[in-house]
Amino acid sequence: MRKVISFIILCFIFIWTYNLFINNIITLEEVKEKPYKxxxxxxxxxxxxxxxxxxxxxxxxxxxxxxxxxxxxxxxxxxxxxxxxxxxxxxxxxxxxxxxxxxxxxxxxxxxxxxxxxxxxxxxxxxxxxxxxxxxxxxxxxxxxxxxxxxSTYVMYINLDKFNERGVSPPTNGNWTYEEFVDVLKKLTYDSDNDGITDEYGFIADIGNTYHIWGIILSDGSELFNRKRIEYNFYGEKAIRGLEKVIDLKEKYRVVPDYFGIINEKDVWELFYKDQKIAIAINGAWASKYLDQLYGNGEGFNFDIANYPTGNKELPIVLSDQVxxxxxxxxxxxxxxxxxxxxxxxxxxxxxxxxxxxxxxxxxxxxxxxxxxxxxxxxRIEESMVYTEYIPFMDNWEDIIAIVQEEIRNAILGKKASYEAIEDAKIEIDKIKNKN
The missing domain is CATH 3.40.190.10 (Periplasmic binding protein-like II)
Structure with a gap:
């Protein structure tokens, strides 16, 4: 009996000691550090x-x-x-x-x-x-x-008033092939005052400061960068073919002004929304709200949005840095x-x-x-964002994109053949890579 009583007393002392001292120490240790102030x-x-x-x-x-x-x-x-x-x-x-x-x-x-x-x-x-x-x-x-x-992303904005004036139908559900796109641009490029000089054009875009034109360049399956290796990858037959699609808009089809390749982003946008000399232009999603406001105030025009024209890849492509x-x-x-x-x-x-x-x-x-x-x-813009490829983080990207954009401009302005521009860009970009 004494042994039983002694055991009970020992158990009581252990539990009391644990609760009084050890448990308090553990509780103190578990106190979270105060957050930064x-x-x-x-x-x-x-x-x-x-x-x-x-x-x-x-x-x-x-x-x-x-x-x-x-x-x-x-x-x-x-x-x-x-x-x-x-x-x-x-x-x-x-x-x-x-x-x-x-x-x-x-x-x-x-x-x-x-x-x-x-x-x-x-x-x-x-x-x-x-x-x-x-x-x-x-x-x-x-x-x-x-x-x-x-x-955000980029989309094509179309002036529906100009489409209606020329009896041109906008793309069904905003989708068109490159060939359909060119056919529309031809109908929207004309001499409005019969003075022998073309003064209305179907399309124009900035070259050099934005990624506006890249959806057309990449439409046949070329890549500006490799998504797995995360490195520059714009060269080869598909790249040449894509660049020539843009060059053809100026040299072959003549549906863009002669200053295509020179004009900057601001002037391009003003030609579209202010001067209304261009039927189709590219800009960010913010422009939709802006054009709606102009139209609501009686200062703008009826407009719609469209996807980039498709090529061999058969899907519209958008290249963007708008994250x-x-x-x-x-x-x-x-x-x-x-x-x-x-x-x-x-x-x-x-x-x-x-x-x-x-x-x-x-x-x-x-x-x-x-x-x-x-x-x-x-x-609709939000739903089209599934086609958008965002530029990943890479070393020296600002220098790399400046080189390739300049070479693309050289090709559009007729200073170099498409394959020369692409090869020269690769050579200069390889020099940057080899320095690292």
């Missing part, structure tokens, strides 16, 4: 080429909400132009305190190695929420180095990095993604499918 600096550059709207106010509104939900966190937003951003981030003399924490990232970013790999901050489920084509475009060396916030994404600069404070990622994740939640509709942008969340239900044209 302090200032987070964001440098951002204008989104004018993508939204033509007040995106800064949208971002400031999200910052204010995030600060309220995370007391002690203050986010400073500074607008900076592209050149100043690149020069500052590459300045070896700049102090750590002066470097921002979050920066905009696109294919022209100068040094992806200064960005924090973000894979460990995302669960598999969180990664799966992103549209796959968008997710691929924000990786560098197979690591997630930026968080996509919004996307808005942000990366986190590598620093020595993991708690701060975690808070930066938390903010970027916040921008991708369902409520904030739906609010992109105000800016004429599209969601990066593949689970959201009911945006722009009241805007037929924007809904």
């Amino acid at each position: 302090g200032i987070i600096r964001i440098w951002d550059k204008p989104w004018d080429s993508i939204t033509k709207g007040n995106h800064q106010e949208w971002l400031r509104e999200k910052i204010r909400t995030f600060e309220r939900r995370n007391p002690g966190v203050y986010i400073e937003l500074t607008t900076i132009d592209k050149d100043s951003l690149n020069s500052s981030l590459s300045d070896n003399n700049i102090s750590l305190a002066d470097i921002p924490d979050i920066v905009p990232v696109n294919p022209n970013f100068r040094d992806f190695n200064i960005l924090e790999p973000l894979d460990e901050y995302f669960t598999k489920e969180e990664v799966e929420q992103f549209k796959h084509q968008v997710l691929k475009s924000v990786k560098y060396n197979d690591s997630l180095v930026a968080v996509p916030i919004g996307v 808005i994404s942000y990366g986190v600069i590598k620093k020595e404070d993991p708690k701060k990095t975690e808070m930066c990622v938390k903010f970027l994740k916040f921008l991708t939640n369902e409520f904030n993604q739906r609010s992109l509709e105000k800016l004429g942008l599209f969601t990066v969340n593949r689970g959201i499918k009911d945006m722009y239900m009241d805007n037929i044209k924007m809904k």
Whole structure:
């Protein structure tokens, strides 16, 4: 009996000691570290080429909400132009305190190695929420180095009033082959005042500063970059054939002005919407809302949208760099990095993604499918985004694309044969690759 009583007493002492001391120690050890509190600096550059709207106010509104939900966190937003951003981030003399924490990232970013790999901050489920084509475009060396916030694309805009004046039917459901496209352009190119000089043209596009024309160049199956190896890949017979399709618009069919290949993006757009001397032009999705406003105010014209003409690939192709994404600069404070990622994740939640509709942008969340239900044209643009290929992150891409765009211009202006332009571009780009 005494042994039983002694055993009970020993058990009681052990349980009491465990609850009083050991359990308290374990509880103390399990206390989570306090989250980062302090200032987070964001440098951002204008989104004018993508939204033509007040995106800064949208971002400031999200910052204010995030600060309220995370007391002690203050986010400073500074607008900076592209050149100043690149020069500052590459300045070896700049102090750590002066470097921002979050920066905009696109294919022209100068040094992806200064960005924090973000894979460990995302669960598999969180990664799966992103549209796959968008997710691929924000990786560098197979690591997630930026968080996509919004996307856009390019489409062809057609002046329906001009189509009707000339008795030309727009493409059925916005789809046409290259041959059908050329046939339409011929009918829309003419001398409007009978002075012997053609002054109305079917089409024009910018060459050199945008990816507007690449949907035609790639329509026969060539690639500007290899999607598996993530490297420049524009050469060979398909590339030559695609480039000649663009050259033929000027030299063979004469459905574009003589200054095609010289005129810049701004002047192209003004010829289309302001002077109305061009029947078809290419621009970002933001232009749909803008043209709707002009038409509603009695200043514009009736318009519609169309896909890029198809070639041997039999699907419309769109090449775009219009992914808005942000990366986190590598620093020595993991708690701060975690808070930066938390903010970027916040921008991708369902409520904030739906609010992109105000800016004429599209969601990066593949689970959201009911945006722009009241805007037929924007809904059609959103549905056509399955054809869009986004430029991935590659070293020296800004230099590479400048070389190839210049050679394409040389070919269009008749300074070089198509095969010479493509070969010369490859030679110069190989020199860049061999330096690294």
